Amino acid sequence: MIIKKPNVYELLQGRLKIIFSHFDNVYVSFSGGKDSGVLLNMCIDYIRQNDINIKLGVFHMDYEAQYNFTTQYVDRTFQQNQDILEIYRICVPFKVPTCASMFQLHWRPWEESMRESWVRELPEKCYTAKDFEFFDEQMWDYDFQCRFGLWLHQIKNAKRTCCLVGIRTQESFNRWRAIHSENFNKKRFQKYKWTHKTWDDVYNAYPIFDWLTADVWTANGKFGYDYNRLYDLYYKAGVGIEKQRVASPFISQARESLRLYRVIDPDMWGRMIGRVNGVNFSGMYGNSRAVGWHSAKLPAGYTWESYMHFLLSTLPDATRRNYLEKLSVSIQFWRNKGGALSDATIEKLQKAGIAMLPVKSPYQTFKTAIRMEYLDDIDIEEFKDIPTFKRVCICILKNDHACKYMGFAPSKSERERRDRVISKYIGIY
Numbered sequence: 001m002i003i004k005k006p007n008v009y010e011l012l013q014g015r016l017k018i019i020f021s022h023f024d025n026v027y028v029s030f031s032g033g034k035d036s037g038v039l040l041n042m043c044i045d046y047i048r049q050n051d052i053n054i055k056l057g058v059f060h061m062d063y064e065a066q067y068n069f070t071t072q073y074v075d076r077t078f079q080q081n082q083d084i085l086e087i088y089r090i091c092v093p094f095k096v097p098t099c100a101s102m103f104q105l106h107w108r109p110w111e112e113s114m115r116e117s118w119v120r121e122l123p124e125k126c127y128t129a130k131d132f133e134f135f136d137e138q139m140w141d142y143d144f145q146c147r148f149g150l151w152l153h154q155i156k157n158a159k160r161t162c163c164l165v166g167i168r169t170q171e172s173f174n175r176w177r178a179i180h181s182e183n184f185n186k187k188r189f190q191k192y193k194w195t196h197k198t199w200d201d202v203y204n205a206y207p208i209f210d211w212l213t214a215d216v217w218t219a220n221g222k223f224g225y226d227y228n229r230l231y232d233l234y235y236k237a238g239v240g241i242e243k244q245r246v247a248s249p250f251i252s253q254a255r256e257s258l259r260l261y262r263v264i265d266p267d268m269w270g271r272m273i274g275r276v277n278g279v280n281f282s283g284m285y286g287n288s289r290a291v292g293w294h295s296a297k298l299p300a301g302y303t304w305e306s307y308m309h310f311l312l313s314t315l316p317d318a319t320r321r322n323y324l325e326k327l328s329v330s331i332q333f334w335r336n337k338g339g340a341l342s343d344a345t346i347e348k349l350q351k352a353g354i355a356m357l358p359v360k361s362p363y364q365t366f367k368t369a370i371r372m373e374y375l376d377d378i379d380i381e382e383f384k385d386i387p388t389f390k391r392v393c394i395c396i397l398k399n400d401h402a403c404k405y406m407g408f409a410p411s412k413s414e415r416e417r418r419d420r421v422i423s424k425y426i427g428i429y
Contacts (some may be wrong), residue, residue: 008211009219015207016046018192020054024160025202027057027088029145029165030077032070033226033246037077038216039208041225044081055086059148059163061141062091062126065108065119069230070246076226088152089126095140097401106140150199159225162195168211213241296394304389311396319401326403327392331374334387340367343381352378387397391395 006014028043030036045058060074072097078087095109105336108114110122122128129135134147153161173272189195208216222225298307312320333339338359341349346368349356354372361369377390384391384407391406398405 007271008208010216011210012042013046013209015194015205016043017121019205019207020046020050020163022189023158023160023162024054025057025153025161026054027059027152027161029161029163030058030060030074031246032060032074034067034167034216034220034227034231034244035208037073037209037227038219038225039164040077041223042208042219043164044084045223047084054084056084056089057086057152059088059145059152060090061145062089062109062123063096067230067246069189070228071120071235071316073228073230080226082341087125089123090144090148090150091122091126092134092135092144093137094135094144095138097140102137111130120129146198147203149202153199153202159201162189163198163202163204165204165206166208167206168213169209170212205287213394217241220365267330296390296397298377298390303392305374306355308396310391318368323392323396323403326406330387330406334372334374336371338369338371339385339387340365340384341370342382345380345385346370348380348382349378349386352380354378359367366392 028036028040029367030040040058046052047056049055059079062071062074074089078085087289093111095106095108097106101365110118110128132144132148132151134151135144139147149161149163152158152163152339187197189197189203189205192205192208196204196206198204228246230246231244235241298304302310312323315323338357340359340361346356346358349370349372354375357371359369359371361367375388376388377388378386380386384405394405395406400406
């Protein structure tokens with residue numbers, strides 16, 4: 001006898017039944033993208049079809065600078081379902097990372113002091129900073145998202161609150177690993193691995209975690225759901241369906257598609273140029289050799305170390321200190337603890353006459369731990385594994401304020417923020 005396995009739609013219906021049976025306060029985190037959009041539509045259908053007497057919360061973080069198509073889609077969704085939706089449109093000046101600028105580590109949407117440069121007017125019936133006593137100016141966007149769940153739980157005086165997040169493990173290995181990891185599953189609601197506890201009686205749920213991109217578009221077509229028409233233009237522009245993203249335009253993940261704003265939404269593009277430093281340059285050259293990291297050349301008369309100091313001298317104090325602090329961490333790491341390298345890489349370094357000291361490895365790996373000093377440069381295939389000042393220069397040229405390219409260890413505050421993000425979004429970091 002052949003037993004038919006349930007498809008992803010049927011699995012989702014079962015998960016929604018569990019959610020609406022056990023939680024008296026439910027809200028959807030809605031970005032205006034395809035995943036959160038289809039999840040919100042599925043929840044709306046489920047409530048109507050099952051005649052559930054509940055108001056569905058919708059949490060939308062409005063980043064001010066976004067495609068007009070996204071704003072229009074969000075507005076349509078809210079307008080069409082006012083009878084069952086309780087809308088929380090957030091227009092708060094929290095810090096948002098940016099890799100578009102050499103001078104700014106972050107920017108703030110809806111920052112009052114920048115009102116004259118806002119790319120559009122404040123939406124009606126939105127929530128601003130004055131509505132949240134927990135908000136402070138040091139708060140990042142992800143911190144706010146996490147804290148919002150507890151705030152809503154408290155003002156609703158709810159017994160149990162659930163935030164539905166439309167992320168899928170297909171999007172990244174980190175998401176897949178997190179949702180299946182033992183540590184993540186220690187904090188779940190009952191036996192359901194697609195849930196995660198964030199506060200006492202407050203949970204996140206990821207009911208479409210096992211959906212594929214094709215499933216999302218199949219659902220939109222089959223059920224006639226409205227969606228962000230930006231995806232149609234992405235498709236016409238030749239962007240593959242797996243690479244189509246609706247995100248804050250100034251983060252590193254969006255840099256490659258930043259240039260599309262000039263074509264798809266030229267009016268918004270013109271406003272964005274004056275909003276965040278470096279947007280025009282990043283949009284034009286962000287994925288080209290012009291920014292210097294694809295084939296970085298050393299200017300005549302410089303070593304990579306002296307060139308690094310020259311680049312640092314051109315930066316504002318806060319930005320320069322950020323890079324120097326991370327460099328100090330890395331130097332001490334390689335000097336005192338050592339990094340893990342393969343035997344083949346070590347052999348190449350030995351042939352090049354590089355001084356190294358093998359040490360007992362503190363890592364669970366087949367590689368060997370090596371202590372060494374920073375080099376100026378080294379011409380080997382494993383360049384990105386070796387501590388060199390050239391890597392620092394490339395990082396500065398990339399506006400990589402987090403120094404991911406160099407493999408630098410994140411600071412304590414960055415680790416804490418990463419842990420909060422992982423808890424909220426199953427390893428989106």
